[in-house]
Amino acid sequence: MKNIGFCIDSLEIGGAEKLFVDIIKSLHKTKKYKIYLLTTLKSDSYFFNEIKDMVTYHYLLTKEEMDNFKLNKNLITTFKSSLLKRKRYKLFSKEVDTVIDFLDGDFYKYIKTEKNKSKIVWLHSNYKDLVLRKKIDKKINHYNKVIVITNSMYEEISVKKEMENKELFMIYNMFDFNKLDRLLKEKVEEQFKKEKYFLTVCRLDESQKDVTTLIKSYSEYKGDEKLYIIGDGKDKKSLEELVMNLELSQRVIFLGEKKNPFKYMKNAKAFILSSKGEGFGLVLVEALYAGTKVISSNCEYGPREILLNGDVGELFPVGNKEKLLEKLNLVTKKKYDNEKIKKSLERFKGKTIIKEIERVIR
Helix, strand or coil, X not given: CEEEEEECCCCCCCHHHHHHHHHHHHHHHHCCEEEEEEEEECCCCHHHHHHHHHCXXXXXXXXXXXXXXXXXXXXXXXXHHHHHHHHHHHHHHCCCCEEEECCCCCCHHHHCCCCCCEEEEECCCXXXXXXXXXXXXXXXXXXXXXXXXXXXXXXXXXXXXHHCCCEXXXXXXXXXXXXXXXXXXXXXXXXXXXXXXXXXXXXXXXXXXXXXXXXXXXXXXXXXXXXXXXXXCCCHXXXXXXXXXXXXXXXXXEEECCCCCHHHHCCCCEEEECCCCCCXXXXXXXXXXXXXXXXXXXCCCCHHHHCHHHCCCEEECCCCHHXXXXXXXXXXXXXXXXXXXXXXXXXXXXXXXXXXXXXXXX
């Protein structure tokens, strides 16, 4: 049995964290690995409790320790904090043959000291963005293998000089379609069975998501469909004000966060993603699986690949409300090849993805 160790900063709610939990569950089922887990802070989150019995758990600090170090911050406490974290990392490291830095190189300063060990970094954002945000070009030399999540990211990074003498792999994000089946079967309120509506589900953060373009485009739409928005975030208030100013309060409805947004997808006339940028676009796969027609902004990474260059859904230029309006008018009338959609989703099945992961950690 191979000992593999995963490092992830946190197991709080998030798309990457949800993916991580699904991967751990699937690897555990194979019974081929003893799985070790390391987080920055000691966790007791919902996600952690889903997998705690499947892993041997380590952490760098407790929340109390971190708060104490911050409260009494000086050179001595900073040194003590660093020493304690390195000591605990070594306790984790000595147990594993392969260490996997799951989220964009967050643990590189510990992993870079490792010798005689397979060291893997899993990149969930495009390389250009990671260079700006996390200086990944300076860190990547400390890993033997690199995983990216789309073919476009693979093409982007494969030509970089820092990739010399490294193994590069492309592995799509994994989906638990069995779980999605259960969520799709949950009952939805009567109004959503009777009404015609478009739907978007996202974090209301306009630095990335651009719901503004969707609302402005929809304001010129003459069809009967309402627009429902599921999600919350720092820009919710300004988006609500935009809806009021455009006199759309009866047609554009904010539903807030929903524990199960998927049950609303299946009755929607179309699902719309209007992001400025995506690492992947998980929600597009979920909408396609729900049997919903899809419109997406043609971000540099993710949506175009998921939608097969527009064969199984509609693409419009990022931020272009006129082109989005064209797609709103088109999508309700257009028919799509359901067999082609079904076949395209095979790429994201758990069994397919786990085989690819096993190929990397062999």
